Amino acid sequence: MHTSTSLSIKVIHAPDARLRIKTKPVRKITPALLQTLKEMIKLTQTFNDPEGVGLAATQVGLEESFFVARLDSSSSARRARLHGSKQIPPSKPGQRKKRWQEYGKEFMAVINPKIITTSKATKTYFEGCLSVPTIWGEVKRHISIKVSYLDITGQNFTKTLKGIPAWIFQHEVDHLNGILFTQRVLQQKGKFYKFTGKDKTGTDMFEEMTL
Ligand SMILES: [Zn+2]
Numbered sequence: 001m002h003t004s005t006s007l008s009i010k011v012i013h014a015p016d017a018r019l020r021i022k023t024k025p026v027r028k029i030t031p032a033l034l035q036t037l038k039e040m041i042k043l044t045q046t047f048n049d050p051e052g053v054g055l056a057a058t059q060v061g062l063e064e065s066f067f068v069a070r071l072d073s074s075s076s077a078r079r080a081r082l083h084g085s086k087q088i089p090p091s092k093p094g095q096r097k098k099r100w101q102e103y104g105k106e107f108m109a110v111i112n113p114k115i116i117t118t119s120k121a122t123k124t125y126f127e128g129c130l131s132v133p134t135i136w137g138e139v140k141r142h143i144s145i146k147v148s149y150l151d152i153t154g155q156n157f158t159k160t161l162k163g164i165p166a167w168i169f170q171h172e173v174d175h176l177n178g179i180l181f182t183q184r185v186l187q188q189k190g191k192f193y194k195f196t197g198k199d200k201t202g203t204d205m206f207e208e209m210t211l
Contacts (some may be wrong), residue, residue, distance in 0.1 A: 007039050008061040011047075011130050019058055020129055020178040023065040025112045029154050033066070037109040037152065038069045042106065050128055054168050057176030059131050066111045068173040072167040111150040113173050116158070118142035124190070127168050127181045136193040136206060137185035140171045182211060 012018055026033065044052035054069035122140040128137075145166045148158045154193060161169055171181060185192060193206040 007161045008044050008185075009027065009036070009039050009043055009054070011043065011059055012061055012181070014132050014180060015150060016131075018061050019175075019180060023057055023063050023064055023176045026064045026150075029111065029150070029152065033064075035060065036060075037068060038068065041107045041109070044068060047130055052130055054172045055130060056172045058175050058178065065108065065176050067113070067114065067176065068109050069160065069168050069172055070105050070106060071108055071110070071168060072190055075175055082200075090101055094162075108150050110169075110172070111152070113149040113169065113176070114143050115147055115173055117146040117172070119127070119144040123167075126165075126193075127171065127185075129171070129181050132180060132182055134195045135182065135209075135211070137181060138190035139171075139181050139184045140188050141167045141188070145169060186211065 040055050043060070044055040046052070054067060055069040057064055119142045121143045123143050124138050124140050127137055127139045132197060143166065144160060144162045146158065146160050147169055150156055174181065174184070182192075184190075192209045194209045194211050196205045196207050201207055
């Protein structure tokens with residue numbers, strides 16, 4: 001992991017109070033906002049272990065409603081979703097972290113996101129966050145959600161997301177409401193894990209922990 005010095009933004013870590021701010025809608029898509037979104041994508045790409053798949057405005061100290069994320073349906077994303085359909089027991093969180101890392105490569109910018117409806121069905125994900133390094137946890141998220149948002153041109157989209165993209169969207173919208181995944185784990189009485197390093201084969205190792 002390295003952070004480029006050419007970027008004017010950096011990722012804020014918990015317990016920084018700026019991560020608890022509820023953002024306000026973007027009123028105008030300005031060249032400055034587009035520049036920020038570009039930098040956020042670049043910054044997210046500097047994280048590869050664990051790989052960054054999304055970054056919300058609050059995570060770089062900004063107070064408007066936008067995030068960048070990999071929400072594409074590339075082959076790697078489809079593969080990740082297939083893996084996702086198999087329940088992996090909580091004793092093997094490393095495999096689930098790998099699934100997160102296998103997610104597709106294309107980033108998109110999402111402005112003023114809204115979750116309109118959610119499926120009753122939920123799924124437990126092994127979740128991490130660039131603002132909460134080395135801590136992972138089990139979070140139940142809706143399998144499918146109907147969302148709306150603006151793209152960088154200001155065009156409004158309404159879409160149904162399923163699986164990994166739905167999961168990431170929910171994590172990022174939580175950020176924009178000042179909610180970290182660790183709060184979800186606590187609410188749901190899920191388990192926390194600490195990343196403890198890699199074994200000889202390079203597989204990530206985790207230890208259950210309490211927060
Ligand atoms: Zn996060």
